[in-house]
Amino acid sequence: MFYKYETHLHTSEVSKCGVSTGAEMVRAYKKAGYTGIFVTDHFVNGNCTISRKLPWxxxxxxxxxxxxxxxxxxxxxxxxxxxxxxxxxxxxxxxxLTYNLGKDFLLAHPDLCKLPFRSYSKLVRKNGGLLIHAHPYRTADYIYYEPNPKVNLIDGVEVNNTRSDSPHNHNHLAWELAREHPHLIRISGTDIHSTVRAGLGGVAFRYRIQSNQHFVDALRAGDGYLIIDGRITDQEGNLVKEAV
Ligand SMILES: [Zn+2]
Ligand SMILES: [Zn+2]
Structure with missing residues (x-):
């Protein structure tokens, strides 16, 4: 038995590109047989609905x-x-993607958007956060191709974003990066913006995740499986079991 989790999800409340609300996402993932979701909206320095003029x-x-x-x-x-x-x-x-930190961390660090990435990484990880490079080789008009991902400043890489053959994400390059640097945690994420794609990606475990810290520990222990194109695979992308 597997417990399935979406790792990369946007809501229309916070992400400008989001189509479905948080509640709509929950209903869709419940229907798709998932145990949980990680809401990872665009930060205020990204494609976000929030005015930067407001107090922090x-x-x-x-x-x-x-x-x-x-x-x-x-x-x-x-x-x-x-x-x-x-x-x-x-x-x-x-x-x-940044996990295992909450509002208290954000409130204590109002200058997060001004930090060079090296400092952001240091601060996040010092506070127990987990940093995953999302779709490192995506090509799109808003994003630059990153020829040299900063592998020492991240904990892991999203080897699969959206679909395995997604033309803009070049997932095969992300897989190569992960294989070159075995210390990197591997995750899959749908990068879902509208409920129609619910059930496509994420990670799975053989036990239920109890907390954010438990999620980090489970990934670090290598207990994660990947959900790719709706099917559960091992850390190499080999099919474990047909998804229900
Ligand atoms: Zn978006
Ligand atoms: Zn995203």
Whole structure:
């Protein structure tokens, strides 16, 4: 038996590109047979609905709104909802999924957007956060191709974003990167913006994840399986079992 989790999810409350609300996402993932989701909306330095002119406390409150709405619906339906975000590092616009940190961390660090990536990485990891480079080789008009991902400043890489053959994400290059650097944790994520893709990606475990820290520990222990194109695979992308 597998417990399935979406690792890369956007809500329309916080992400400008988001189509579905947190509550709609929860209903879709419950229906798709998942145990939980990690809400990873675009950070205020990314494609975010929040005005940068607001006081930092207010920006933080608004940044958690998609998560909080999802969490309320998750409680009602029995789906576990966790908080994370997708930090954009400008000017290269590389995107980093950040897990295991909460509002208290954000409130204590109002200068997060001004930090060079090296400092962001150091601060996040010092505080127990987990940093995953999302779709490191994506080509799109808003993002630069990152020829040299900063492998020492990250904990892992999203080897599979959206679909395995997704033309803009060049997932095969992300796989190569992970194989070259075995210390990197491997995850898969749908990067879902609208409920129609629910069930495509994520990670799975043979046990239920109890907390953000437990998620990090489980990944570090190598207990994660990948959900790729709706099917569960091992860490090499080999099919374990047909998804139901
Ligand atoms: Zn987006
Ligand atoms: Zn994303």
């Amino acid at each position: 406390e207010q920006q933080v409150e608004l940044m958690a709104r998609g998560y909080e709405n999802a969490r309320a619906e998750g409680k009602r339906l029995g789906l576990d909802v966790f908080f994370g975000w997708e930090y954009s590092h400008n000017p290269y616009a590389a995107d980093y």
